[in-house]
Amino acid sequence: MLTKRIIPCLDIKDGKVVKGVNFVGLKDVGDPIELAKRYDIQCADEVVFLDITASYENRDIIKDLIERAASQLTIPLAVGGGIRSLDDFRMILASGADKVSVNSAAIANPQLIKDASDEFGVQCVVIAIDAKKREDQSGWDVYVKGGRENTGLDLIEWVMQCEKLGAGEVLLTSMDADGTKAGYDIDMLNAVCQAVDIPVIASGGCGSIQDIIDVFEKTDVDAALVASLFHFNEATVEDVREECRKHNINVRRAFS
Amino acid sequence: MIVIIDYNVGNLKSVQGAFSRIGLETVVTRDHALINKAQAIVLPGVGTFPVAMENLKKYDLIDILTQRKEAGIPILGICLGMQILFDKGYEIKETKGLGFIPGNVNYMDIDEKVPHMGWNQLHFQQDHPILKNIHENDDVYFVHSYMATCPDENLVAYSDYGDTKVTALVQNKNVIGCQFHPEKSGTVGRGILLAFKEMISC
Numbered sequence: 001m002l003t004k005r006i007i008p009c010l011d012i013k014d015g016k017v018v019k020g021v022n023f024v025g026l027k028d029v030g031d032p033i034e035l036a037k038r039y040d041i042q043c044a045d046e047v048v049f050l051d052i053t054a055s056y057e058n059r060d061i062i063k064d065l066i067e068r069a070a071s072q073l074t075i076p077l078a079v080g081g082g083i084r085s086l087d088d089f090r091m092i093l094a095s096g097a098d099k100v101s102v103n104s105a106a107i108a109n110p111q112l113i114k115d116a117s118d119e120f121g122v123q124c125v126v127i128a129i130d131a132k133k134r135e136d137q138s139g140w141d142v143y144v145k146g147g148r149e150n151t152g153l154d155l156i157e158w159v160m161q162c163e164k165l166g167a168g169e170v171l172l173t174s175m176d177a178d179g180t181k182a183g184y185d186i187d188m189l190n191a192v193c194q195a196v197d198i199p200v201i202a203s204g205g206c207g208s209i210q211d212i213i214d215v216f217e218k219t220d221v222d223a224a225l226v227a228s229l230f231h232f233n234e235a236t237v238e239d240v241r242e243e244c245r246k247h248n249i250n251v252r253r254a255f256s
Numbered sequence: 257m258i259v260i261i262d263y264n265v266g267n268l269k270s271v272q273g274a275f276s277r278i279g280l281e282t283v284v285t286r287d288h289a290l291i292n293k294a295q296a297i298v299l300p301g302v303g304t305f306p307v308a309m310e311n312l313k314k315y316d317l318i319d320i321l322t323q324r325k326e327a328g329i330p331i332l333g334i335c336l337g338m339q340i341l342f343d344k345g346y347e348i349k350e351t352k353g354l355g356f357i358p359g360n361v362n363y364m365d366i367d368e369k370v371p372h373m374g375w376n377q378l379h380f381q382q383d384h385p386i387l388k389n390i391h392e393n394d395d396v397y398f399v400h401s402y403m404a405t406c407p408d409e410n411l412v413a414y415s416d417y418g419d420t421k422v423t424a425l426v427q428n429k430n431v432i433g434c435q436f437h438p439e440k441s442g443t444v445g446r447g448i449l450l451a452f453k454e455m456i457s458c
């Protein structure tokens with residue numbers, strides 16, 4: 001039986017982990033490789049690098065970072081942030097990442113999803129979506145530019161279109177829940193899980209282990225993205241897994 | 257020397273890194289002279305079946321791989337590299353594979369989410385030296401939308417996905433294929449690669 005995945009997410013700027021990291025015992029707290037390796041040892045199911053570097057000139061830094069991570073990690077690596085073109089997909093995959101997550105570029109040019117999945121396979125095309133509930137509560141709108149711009153796209157219509165175009169997975173961030181630490185956005189995740197048959201990663205709102213239990217018990221998501229809970233040493237991946245087992249949620253066993 | 261075949265199907269660094277971590281140096285190449293000297297051959301691969309076969313053809317690798325297979329050189333196929341070991345694939349269009357293991361590769365037309373993505377437990381179908389360091393129910397990392405079907409005698413291990421028995425590990429004499437990614441499967445994957453290392457005795 002397929003297990004539920006627990007995925008630490010690192011925000012990276014100019015090759016360093018930024019915001020919300022408070023690890024003790026790491027040689028270089030800002031080094032994404034050190035942090036990713038720690039999560040690897042804790043038996044995280046995957047790691048996500050989200051490159052929030054604004055300028056395009058720093059592509060070499062992220063390329064070098066992916067190469068070093070890929071040669072050292074024993075778990076899958078997904079990379080997102082600033083993906084604009086098929087060339088970006090090519091560079092990131094050739095550097096050793098397993099998946100590429102694309103957000104606003106896919107909205108500007110949906111054909112990118114199809115071209116990327118045709119060339120590299122659907123399994124490495126992750127569509128990242130930031131969504132927020134409409135004021136009239138009738139559904140959710142898709143946002144870009146870090147949540148500053150409403151595209152006017154309906155979340156459910158967009159996610160179904162992405163699946164049709166060849167997206168292999170959805171990384172869904174609720175802007176209503178993000179940063180609140182009050183739990184994942186159960187309603188929104190349920191709506192998306194019902195609409196598509198590809199795996200869904202829940203993101204935004206995780207403040208405790210219980211939130212992860214809730215999202216796995218109350219929705220059909222395949223994975224939970226976790227940031228500060230792990231970065232601030234409030235829990236380890238193994239703590240989460242242990243609690244999942246108590247709730248009969250099927251998670252990876254750590255060792256052979 | 258172990259050769260990882262370079263035929264432009266992505267992501268060879270993590271495979272090379274995984275072998276390096278167990279003390280096996282590998283050469284990523286499509287050079288015939290090196291392939292002829294290799295004591296084992298690894299066929300990785302991410303992408304689509306027809307592109308993988310086209311690339312093997314383009315780099316003139318099909319005959320030499322077949323010769324090495326016939327000569328008894330151990331060959332390990334990973335993910336797409338495992339799928340093309342079979343007779344035929346049906347991704348995008350019908351494509352002839354290498355035919356090193358009997359069977360075909362079809363779309364996973366099942367009642368579950370596809371791709372089959374994530375960690376799933378291995379169940380052993382038969383004894384095989386590649387399983388030496390791992391246990392029944394160990395988790396490995398899968399990510400694929402197409403699946404091989406082969407005779408039971410070639411099936412080493414499988415995973416359950418809904419009602420589907422997913423072909424996970426296959427063998428035919430000196431040829432081994434993993435649908436999952438041992439290089440991405442933590443300590444369990446390491447155990448499998450260590451067993452391969454022992455099998456090729458170096």
